[in-house]
Amino acid sequence: MRRKNIPYKVYGGLSFYQRKEVKDLIGYLRLLINVNDSEALMRIINYPARGIGETTQNKLIVFADAHNISVSKVLDNLPMYAPQLGLNNGVLNKLNDFWSMIKAFQVLLKTETAYSVAMEVAKRSGLIKFLKDDQTPEGISRVENVQELMNSMQGFIEEQMQLEDGDPSLSNFLENIALSADTQDKNLEDDMVSLMTIHLSKGLEFPVVHLVGLEENLFPSFMSSATREDLEEERRLFYVALTRAEKQAFFSYAVSRFQWGKLQMLNLRDS
16 A cells, blocks of 8 residues: 555554554664664664663763763763763673674675665564564564564565666665655545454445455464364454455455565465
8 A cells, every 4th residue: 555655544553654563673773774863772772671771761861962962972982981871880781782783783784685684683683582472462463563564675675676776775765664654644535445454344344345365374364273163263254354345345365475575475276
């Protein structure tokens, strides 16, 4: 929808780029492009938790403001500023480790693709592990959102590489999604596509319904194929979705789909 400039509304949830897990990963990527992005820095400096608490963050901000410099400048020169910051060695070591990690990502960006760097960020920062540790439906959904961001990035890179004057850089990707999110927020119309989960659609009806992603391990979900009862529940969900349509219902599946940036082909014999 974003790529084709089709107005849409997500029911029962935030728009894609407003979701916390998406904004967190983007925060890391923004910081790699601009270390003076204080909003991005303070968003991810202790996420996932790495022992750099609110007190430490406030000390960094107050000190930077008092000396009219950025927090990144303080982190760049931590040994020099350490005596004035009043932080213990344990916290200083954690700040050093964090900033060294960010610098390492920046070095990687010089030789690797934006997708490779973003994947390294998601893994090494602990973001993916933190999200995967939450096995609730909400936690699984957050992991899937991060996966979709990575898929979007890989698709963007491949698209740009096909263009004569294409720019597959991380900075161009971030500019693109910022523009996309801004345009979507400003162009809300009555005539738009309604996006929702099947659970949220219960009790509603629409003239036309599109059921997308009817693929093995997606719908039915890979989490619902362990027992016959779970599979029956997926069938009931399918019936709910189908009966939302007043006039027309369309089914679709992808012959190929990016999963964590890798192209997966659907086995059509099993579909």
